[in-house]
Amino acid sequence: MNWITIAWPMVASACLTLGLIELRIGLTQPPRAARLLFALSAFAVAGIAGLELALTRADSLADWWPLMRWLDIAVGVMMVSLTAFIWVYFGTGNTWLALAVPGLYAVGLAFDYLSGSGPGSGMTYQQITGFRTVETFGGVTFNLAEGVPNPWNVFPYLAVLVLIVFVVDASARLWRRGGRWRAAVVGGAVVVFFLVGGGQAALIETGAVQMPYLISWAYLAILVAMASELHADVLAAAQLASRLQDSEMVLQRLRSQLAHASRVSLLGQLASALAHELNQPLGAILRNAEAAELFLAQEPPDLDELRAILVDIRQDDLRASGVIERLRSLLKRRSLAPCALSVGDLLSTVAALTRGDATARKTRLEIAAAPGLPLVMGDAVHIQQVLLNLVLNAMDAVGHLPAERRQVTVGAQRRDERDLEMTVSDGGHGIAPEQLGQLFEPFFTTKPHGMGIGLAISRTIIEAHGGRIWAENNTSAGATFRFTLPLVEESTAP
Amino acid sequence: MGSTPTALSSLRCRTMAKNSLSKVRVAIVEDDESARRSLARLLRAAGMQPTTYASAEDFRADLPQPWFACLLLDVQLLGMSGLDLQRQLAAEGVATPVFFITAHDDPRAREEAMAGGCAGFFRKTDAGSALLDAIRRVV
Numbered sequence: 001m002n003w004i005t006i007a008w009p010m011v012a013s014a015c016l017t018l019g020l021i022e023l024r025i026g027l028t029q030p031p032r033a034a035r036l037l038f039a040l041s042a043f044a045v046a047g048i049a050g051l052e053l054a055l056t057r058a059d060s061l062a063d064w065w066p067l068m069r070w071l072d073i074a075v076g077v078m079m080v081s082l083t084a085f086i087w088v089y090f091g092t093g094n095t096w097l098a099l100a101v102p103g104l105y106a107v108g109l110a111f112d113y114l115s116g117s118g119p120g121s122g123m124t125y126q127q128i129t130g131f132r133t134v135e136t137f138g139g140v141t142f143n144l145a146e147g148v149p150n151p152w153n154v155f156p157y158l159a160v161l162v163l164i165v166f167v168v169d170a171s172a173r174l175w176r177r178g179g180r181w182r183a184a185v186v187g188g189a190v191v192v193f194f195l196v197g198g199g200q201a202a203l204i205e206t207g208a209v210q211m212p213y214l215i216s217w218a219y220l221a222i223l224v225a226m227a228s229e230l231h232a233d234v235l236a237a238a239q240l241a242s243r244l245q246d247s248e249m250v251l252q253r254l255r256s257q258l259a260h261a262s263r264v265s266l267l268g269q270l271a272s273a274l275a276h277e278l279n280q281p282l283g284a285i286l287r288n289a290e291a292a293e294l295f296l297a298q299e300p301p302d303l304d305e306l307r308a309i310l311v312d313i314r315q316d317d318l319r320a321s322g323v324i325e326r327l328r329s330l331l332k333r334r335s336l337a338p339c340a341l342s343v344g345d346l347l348s349t350v351a352a353l354t355r356g357d358a359t360a361r362k363t364r365l366e367i368a369a370a371p372g373l374p375l376v377m378g379d380a381v382h383i384q385q386v387l388l389n390l391v392l393n394a395m396d397a398v399g400h401l402p403a404e405r406r407q408v409t410v411g412a413q414r415r416d417e418r419d420l421e422m423t424v425s426d427g428g429h430g431i432a433p434e435q436l437g438q439l440f441e442p443f444f445t446t447k448p449h450g451m452g453i454g455l456a457i458s459r460t461i462i463e464a465h466g467g468r469i470w471a472e473n474n475t476s477a478g479a480t481f482r483f484t485l486p487l488v489e490e491s492t493a494p
Numbered sequence: 495m496g497s498t499p500t501a502l503s504s505l506r507c508r509t510m511a512k513n514s515l516s517k518v519r520v521a522i523v524e525d526d527e528s529a530r531r532s533l534a535r536l537l538r539a540a541g542m543q544p545t546t547y548a549s550a551e552d553f554r555a556d557l558p559q560p561w562f563a564c565l566l567l568d569v570q571l572l573g574m575s576g577l578d579l580q581r582q583l584a585a586e587g588v589a590t591p592v593f594f595i596t597a598h599d600d601p602r603a604r605e606e607a608m609a610g611g612c613a614g615f616f617r618k619t620d621a622g623s624a625l626l627d628a629i630r631r632v633v
Contacts, residue, residue, distance in 0.1 A: 276570075279597035280526050283618025287532035290622035294539035309535065316528055356598060359525075359570040403573075 002140040004056055004212065011216050012049035018227045019043045025234060035230060037085040042223050044078035049216035056142035056212045059131045064145055065119040069112050071213075072123050075156075076105050078219060082190065083163055085226070089186070092173035097166035101159050108155030124205055126150045134210045142212055149205055160198040164191050182229055189225030193218040276356045277323045281316035288313050326352075338465065340375040340488045341383070343412045343420065349380075350387040350410065354395075363395050363406040370413045376420050376485040378465050383485070386458040386469075390424035390481045393454065397428030397478065419467070419484040427478040431471060439471055458483075517543040518633050519560065523553050523576065524568040524595070529618060533566065533595070536622050542629070550574035554582075562590055563633040564613065566625075569596040569603050577603065580610045591632040593625070 019042030026035025051071040058064035083101045087093040112122035120128035125147035135141050171187025174180075197218030203209040288309045295302050295309070326349060347367050358365045387410065394408040408426050415421040431439065431446075438444045440459040455469075462469040462483045469483035520542050524530040527548075534544040545560065547553040551573050565583075567576035574582075580592050591613035596603065604615050614628040 276598040279618050280529055283595075283597060284526075284528040284532040286619060287529075287536045287622055291532065291536040291539040294536070305535070305539075312528060312532060316532075319528070356570065359572055359575065362573070362575070364572075 003138055004140055004142060005053065008049050008053035008056075008212075008216070011220050012046045012053075015042045015046035015049060015216070015220060015223060018223050019046065022227065022230060025230075029234065029237065031089060031233070034085055034089040037081050037088060038223075038226055038230060041078050041081035041085060041219075042227075044074050044081060045216050045219040045223060047074040048078060048219065052213045052216055055145075058145070059133070059143045061120050061128055064128070064131070068120075068124065068145075069122065072109055072112055072156075075215065076102075076109055079105055079159060079163055082222070083166060086167055086170055086186070086190065089229075090170045090174045090179070090182070092177065093166055093170040097162055097169060100162045101166060104155050104159035104162060108152070108159065111150060111152055111155075120145075120147065122150070123156060124150060124153060132210075136211060144204075144210055144212075146207065153205070157198065157202065160194055164194050167191055167194075185225050186229050189222050193222045274323060274326070274353075277352055278320055281320040281323070284316045285313050285320075288316070338377045338379050341378050341380050342375060343369055343373045343422075346380065346383055346387065347410060347412065349384055350391060353384070353388055354391050357392065357395060358408075361395055361399060361406070362403045363398060363408055365391065366407060366409045368409055368411040370411075373412055373414065373420065375488040377488050378485050382461045383465075386461050386483065387422070387424070389454040389458050394424050394426035394428075394481075397426040401427065414487075415484055418487055420487055421482055421484050423480050423482050425474065425478060425480040427474075427476070430473040430477065430479045433473075436471055436473075440469065517541065518563045518629070519543045519545065520629065521545050521547065521553060521560075521562045521565045523547045523550055523565065523571065523579065525549060525571050526568070526597075529568075529597075536626070540626050550576065550579040553579065564591040564593060564629055566593045566595055569594050569600070569607070570598060577606055577610065580607065580612060584610060593628065595625070 019039040022035045022042065023039035026032050026039060029035070048071060051067055051074060054067050055064065055071065058067055080102045083093075083098050087098050108123045125145070126149065128145055128147040130146050132144050132146055133141050134144050167187050167190045171183040171191075174183040174187070197215045200209070200211075200214050200218070204211065204213060292306055292309045295305050347369055351365055351367055354365060357363075391408055391410060395406075398406045398408060405427060408424065411423040411425070413421055413423075435444075435446065440455045444455075459469050462485075466486050467484040469481070471479055471481045473479050518541075520537055522530060522533055522537070522544050524533065524546070525548055530546050530548065534546050537544040545556075545562070547556065550567075550571055554574075567579060569576045571579075576594055580594075583590070583592070592610075593614045593616065594603075594607045594612055595616050595618055597618045599617050607615050613632050614625070616625050616628075
């Protein structure tokens with residue numbers, strides 16, 4: 001045990017750890033290709049560290065030569081995967097420079113396998129002259145091969161130089177595109193440590209220094225720089241995910257608040273319309289009763305007038321109980337309960353509900369139902385909500401027009417054998433063509449204080465009835481909202 | 495029967511007294527048919543002479559305009575509202591007292607009517623005696 005046999009395995013295990021982490025992340029998270037290439041280069045460097053350690057103990061050509069050949073392959077894998085990593089991760093690399101790295105290194109590597117001069121003669125050395133045991137820091141000894149450098153050794157160094165140029169070039173472009181931090185950290189680290197690692201190898205091979213190869217150490221530093229960048233992505237993604245989760249919770253809360261608000265305002269609308277509806281007959285009954293008392297006090301009492309009063313009181317009473325019946329059915333919260341409905345009843349209820357608004361906004365509400373329409377299948381309360389919503393929207397759309405042109409038309413006609421079509425038309429500005437498709441999306445609104453849920457709810461209701469709802473611009477002015485409802489099938493019609 | 499008969503019987507006495515004089519002419523502008531008919535009936539029973547109009551436009555179109563002791567206007571009318579009519583008349587210098595009758599007690603409409611100098615603001619469900627008393631006070 002000495003510091004060499006401790007330090008190199010540490011480097012190897014550090015590289016393996018980094019590689020395994022990226023491999024694990026890269027299998028599921030982007031940038032996947034970059035992470036997998038990074039993992040490959042980390043494994044190659046782990047291999048390089050192991051081979052470097054083994055080379056410090058080799059004292060014969062037979063031991064040394066296979067290790068050296070594996071080292072050259074591992075360095076090649078590391079360089080190619082690093083080039084590919086930069087290519088993928090930066091997206092700014094020059095194609096020719098990137099291709100030149102494996103090309104040049106492959107030529108150099110060929111010497112290891114094609115040279116006919118026997119063991120030891122290859123990419124690095126032409127000939128091995130012997131092995132020396134060298135003593136270094138702390139009195140630790142290791143073995144070092146000595147030999148004549150191969151004059152063709154230029155290829156691997158060229159590959160390293162091209163790789164450096166490639167990285168500098170890609171980093172500079174990335175820097176200009178705004179990826180400054182990534183360019184500086186990853187690009188800078190690759191360049192500096194290639195210079196250190198390659199330089200140290202060159203010094204050993206020319207015999208200028210006597211120390212173990214430190215390629216893996218230099219590359220470990222590159223790996224740490226690259227990993228820090230990749231992990232920053234993971235951290236950023238995790239932060240983004242938690243922020244998304246937060247905003248989704250806020251959105252959820254907002255959504256339920258809005259749904260509640262819309263229910264409240266719809267109820268408020270109904271309550272106010274129904275109060276008006278009830279006060280009309282109640283007031284008339286009161287006036288008639290008061291008048292009857294006065295007529296009865298006359299001598300002789302005007303019996304014709306009194307009879308007419310009783311007829312009117314009975315009618316107003318029926319009118320009031322009709323309003324209350326409607327109120328009951330509107331306020332009853334229940335799930336969809338479709339039954340056969342008269343289109344005329346639907347339309348007159350909606351007219352009654354919106355009459356207060358129509359007068360307050362000086363808007364004429366015209367009902368244009370074709371005569372003799374068949375019954376439709378639907379839940380009256382829900383369909384009324386949809387119509388109410390569409391009519392109030394249409395009134396908003398014509399609000400800016402001079403009073404004589406403020407008109408909203410509600411129509412109904414048979415569409416085909418199976419469907420009835422209801423329409424709500426206004427003469428306003430119409431809808432921007434690009435908004436026609438979004439109108440029914442939740443929270444889409446063109447009104448300054450709109451909540452953007454009325455139409456979304458309407459669509460939900462209509463689709464639950466098996467109908468469709470859409471909007472189109474009129475040829476003259478304004479827009480028409482249309483929805484379909486299924487007709488009651490002949491056989492089931494009451 | 496509560497207090498209403500008492501109020502009405504006191505009304506009746508005064509009605510009888512008024513009947514000897516020429517009848518009080520009152521215009522009613524009200525779009526709800528039943529409300530219009532019942533209000534006119536009450537005024538008739540109280541010895542007044544009501545003329546009914548279904549809209550402010552109808553009222554304006556009734557030319558030459560009869561002389562009215564006062565006007566009873568519904569606030570919400572199709573077309574021109576009661577408040578609009580009040581404004582128009584004020585702008586033309588017509589000083590006929592105006593009463594509003596509404597089925598929908600909207601505080602804003604009430605404020606606007608009061609600011610326009612109306613003689614009274616009643617809900618349709620208020621006691622008729624109160625309205626009749628108010629009319630008698632101004633004629």
